Amino acid sequence: MKLILLGAPGAGKGTQAEILSRMLNIPTISTGNILRAAMKNGTPVGLKAKEYVESGKLVPDDVIIGIVRERLSEDDCKNGYILDGMPRTIPQAEALEKVGIDIDTALSIEISDETIIERMAGRRTCKDCSTTFHIVSNPPKVEGKCDNCGGELVIRKDDSPETVKARLATYHTETEPLKDFYSKRGKLKTVDNQATVEQTTAEVKKALGL
Numbered sequence: 001m002k003l004i005l006l007g008a009p010g011a012g013k014g015t016q017a018e019i020l021s022r023m024l025n026i027p028t029i030s031t032g033n034i035l036r037a038a039m040k041n042g043t044p045v046g047l048k049a050k051e052y053v054e055s056g057k058l059v060p061d062d063v064i065i066g067i068v069r070e071r072l073s074e075d076d077c078k079n080g081y082i083l084d085g086m087p088r089t090i091p092q093a094e095a096l097e098k099v100g101i102d103i104d105t106a107l108s109i110e111i112s113d114e115t116i117i118e119r120m121a122g123r124r125t126c127k128d129c130s131t132t133f134h135i136v137s138n139p140p141k142v143e144g145k146c147d148n149c150g151g152e153l154v155i156r157k158d159d160s161p162e163t164v165k166a167r168l169a170t171y172h173t174e175t176e177p178l179k180d181f182y183s184k185r186g187k188l189k190t191v192d193n194q195a196t197v198e199q200t201t202a203e204v205k206k207a208l209g210l
Contacts, residue, residue: 001026001080001208002102004087006178007109009158009167010116010123011193012200014132016109017084019201023210027076031085033130034067035059054157056166058174061092069099089174090181106182107207109200111193113168120164124153137197 001024005013017028035053038046045067049059068086071077083103087093096103122135124144128151133140140146144153157163182188189207194200 002104003082004103004106005084008171010120011109011111013084017082026080028082056163065095106187108190120159123159125156126151127154
């Protein structure tokens, strides 16, 4: 199964992608994580991306497509994959099709802006392995410490309310039109974000026929 998860920043795409990845035994390709790794390692692509991310802007398509294509050519993607955070724009979706990256389903997680702003304020990310937690809905076992590697949990710069509002505005203009793009191809499925992660997962499974 080749899946794309759509939804505003903070809609829970990353969490649902992790769950589906375990369930279907296919990797989640999170462009955010690939980019953060590149930024942390100070690679040329990473440094270029960093300037855009810190000002709440989108990273240019050519940079993203190159990184994604490289990742999808690895062995673990042979039986399918989940793309999280990509494509973000119609030109990106067209560019993916052009390089032969075809998907089965685009799943959109629907949620209101108000809920997202509230939710992002409680998000914490591990400085070392990028695992995300939430102080209310998915708290770490030990406050401020990552369950996976024991790393320090921090508030990412792009989770601050000002940046979140900028990212939401960008999402509505640039990314939301993708729903129409995939709908026309008969590939769009939508799910309303539920009160808990488990309830959302149940809706996702239903939509995907799992």
